[in-house]
Amino acid sequence: MSRGGFSLVEVVVAMAVLLIGVVGILQFLPPSLRASSEAALRGQAALLAQAKVEELRRDERQSGEMINSIRNLSEPTDLVVFPEDDRLAYQFHSRSIRYPEDSASEVDDDFGVPRVIVRYNPTFRPSSDVLFELRFDR
Numbered sequence: 628m629s630r631g632g633f634s635l636v637e638v639v640v641a642m643a644v645l646l647i648g649v650v651g652i653l654q655f656l657p658p659s660l661r662a663s664s665e666a667a668l669r670g671q672a673a674l675l676a677q678a679k680v681e682e683l684r685r686d687e688r689q690s691g692e693m694i695n696s697i698r699n700l701s702e703p704t705d706l707v708v709f710p711e712d713d714r715l716a717y718q719f720h721s722r723s724i725r726y727p728e729d730s731a732s733e734v735d736d737d738f739g740v741p742r743v744i745v746r747y748n749p750t751f752r753p754s755s756d757v758l759f760e761l762r763f764d765r
Contacts, residue, residue: 668714672745672759675709679717679743680763694764697721697741706746714751715758718744724757740764 633641687694703720722729724744726736745759 669758671712672715673761675711675715676717676743676745676759676761678711680761683763694741698739703744706749708748714748716746716748718746720744723760723762725760735762737762 683693683697697719698721700719700721703724704718706716706718708716720742721740722738723736723742726733729736729738740762741764742760742762744757745761746757747754
C-alpha cells in the first residue's frame with residue numbers, strides 16, 4: 628500500500644526555503660522603517676518652518692522690525708526648540724546653511740534673505756544636519 632505524503636527531507640527543505648525568504652524580507656524592514664520615520668520628520672520640519680514664517684509675517688505687520696533684523700544677521704541665531712515638536716529646533720539666518728557660497732546664477736544661496744533653518748534638537752539627536760531651510764521675504 629502506497630501513501631501519498633511528504634518525506635521528512637522534503638518538509639525540511641521546504642521549511643528552509645521558507646525561512647530564507649522570510650529572513651530576506653525582514654532584513655529590509657528596519658531600513659524602510661527608518662526611512663519612513665525620517666521622511667515624516669522632514670515633513671514635520673517643513674510644516675513647522677512654514678508656521679514660523681507665518682508667525683513672523685503676522686508680527687511683522689505690527690512692528691516691522693523682525694524680518695529686517697534677520698536679514699542683517701551675520702551669524703545664525705541660537706537654536707530654539709519648537710514647542711509643537713521637541714525633536715526639532717529652529718534658528719534664523721540671512722544666509723543659506725546648505726549653500727554657503729553666493730552664486731549669481733542661483734537664487735537659493737542669496738545673501739541677505741531671511742531664512743528659517745530647522746535642525747534636530749541636540750538633546751534628541753546630536754547632529755548638525757539641516758532638515759529644512761525655508762527662505763522668505765516679506
